[in-house]
Amino acid sequence: MLALTTRPVSATPESMRAAIKQVVGDATPTKGKVKIDLPPLIENGNAVALTVSVDSPMTQADYVKAIHVFTEKNPQPNVMAIHLGPRAGKANITTRIRLADTQKVVAIAQMSDGSFWSDELEVVVTLAACLEGV
Amino acid sequence: MARALINVPANAKRGDIVEIKTLIQHEMETGFRPDNMGRRVPRDIITDFVCKYNGQEIFRAELHPAIAANPFFVFTTVATESGTLSFEWTGDNGFSASETAKITVE
Numbered sequence: 001m002l003a004l005t006t007r008p009v010s011a012t013p014e015s016m017r018a019a020i021k022q023v024v025g026d027a028t029p030t031k032g033k034v035k036i037d038l039p040p041l042i043e044n045g046n047a048v049a050l051t052v053s054v055d056s057p058m059t060q061a062d063y064v065k066a067i068h069v070f071t072e073k074n075p076q077p078n079v080m081a082i083h084l085g086p087r088a089g090k091a092n093i094t095t096r097i098r099l100a101d102t103q104k105v106v107a108i109a110q111m112s113d114g115s116f117w118s119d120e121l122e123v124v125v126t127l128a129a130c131l132e133g134v
Numbered sequence: 135m136a137r138a139l140i141n142v143p144a145n146a147k148r149g150d151i152v153e154i155k156t157l158i159q160h161e162m163e164t165g166f167r168p169d170n171m172g173r174r175v176p177r178d179i180i181t182d183f184v185c186k187y188n189g190q191e192i193f194r195a196e197l198h199p200a201i202a203a204n205p206f207f208v209f210t211t212v213a214t215e216s217g218t219l220s221f222e223w224t225g226d227n228g229f230s231a232s233e234t235a236k237i238t239v240e
Contacts, residue, residue, distance in 0.1 A: 047202035074200050075166045081196040087212055088192065089151035094208035098164070098200045129202075 010100065011077040016070050019077040023068050023108060029116035034067075034109045036121045045099040045129035052082075054091035054109045054117070064091035066110040073103040098129035136160055140221060142235040146213035154185065154193075157206045158223055158231060164199035180205055180225035188217040197225075213239045 011019075020029075037051035054064045063086040069079040082093050091109070099105075106120045141155040158180070165177025177199065185193040192211050205223075216239045222232045 071200060075164070076198055076200065078198040079200040080198060082209075083194040083196075084209070085192065087187065087190075087214070089210045089212040092208075092210060094206075095195075096202040096206050098202050 010073045010075055011071065013072050013104075016072050016077040016106065019070055020068075020106065020108060023066075023081075023110070024116045027114075027116050029108050029118035031118055033117040034107050034119040036105060036107045036119045038105060038121055038123050040123060042099060042123055042125045044127045045101075045125040046127070047096045047129075048099055048123075049094065050097045050105075051092070051094045052107045052109075052119075053093075056091050056109075056111065058086050058088055058090055060086050061112070063112045064088075064109050065112055067091065067093060068108045068110075069097070070106045070108070071099065071103055072105075073101040074098065075100065079105075099123065099125045100128045101125055136223075136229075136231045138221065138223070138231055138233045140219075140233050140235045142219055142237055144236070145238050145240065148213060148215075148239050150213045151210050152213050152237070153208060153210050154219065155206075155208050156183075156185075156221055156233075157204060159204055160223075160225070160229070162197075162199065162201055162203045162205065166199065178226045178229075180223050180229060182222075182224045183207065184222045185209070185211075186220045186222075187211060188215065189220075213237065215239055 033055045056064045067082040070077045102124045108118045136159045138158040163178040183195045219235045
């Protein structure tokens with residue numbers, strides 16, 4: 001008999017777009033200012049070091065309000081939402097994320113003036129996270 | 135209580151940008167994995183992390199299941215005054231943990 005397990009439906013480029021739309025509304029993020037740092041080839045998707053940095057003076061008048069990260073093929077498109085302010089000094093965040101597949105990762109920064117900036121990166125994942133049994 | 139590790143420089147010059155590293159022990163069960171009976175293991179994750187500097191919020195993160203187990207964050211703040219940095223994690227099933235660190239600013 002075939003051993004079958006129920007596999008979660010993965011996010012799709014459409015559901016990622018929908019999740020992004022929830023954040024940016026009708027605005028279109030401009031490419032630039034944001035930089036995603038991920039290894040291009042990921043052996044183990046269970047813990048991948050991710051750094052997102054945004055080019056901003058981080059002053060009272062001009063700072064990064066929020067950084068959002070999305071993925072295309074994880075079970076859910078949302079990865080994290082970070083809220084910061086001028087007291088951060090610089091907009092530079094590092095964490096560790098899970099990646100379920102070879103896919104596109106998108107980061108969107110919201111500036112204090114309301115503008116949105118983005119970056120995207122294609123990564124190759126050889127061992128996927130999230131889906132294997134306990 | 136979950137173990138948390140915080141790395142904050144003990145001393146800083148006023149105006150310096152200091153790096154804060156935090157790590158907390160947590161499985162971050164995604165809610166997408168089947169157990170050996172094929173049933174889905176319910177989600178159990180940390181959903182929110184807040185860092186306050188003398189009571190004022192300087193960093194907040196909303197976490198989703200795509201954050202790896204034992205959530206790790208590195209971020210920065212400007213050393214403005216001596217005082218306390220407080221860290222608070224909350225999540226599913228009433229999870230709550232907090233930690234503090236002292237910083238002396240000259």
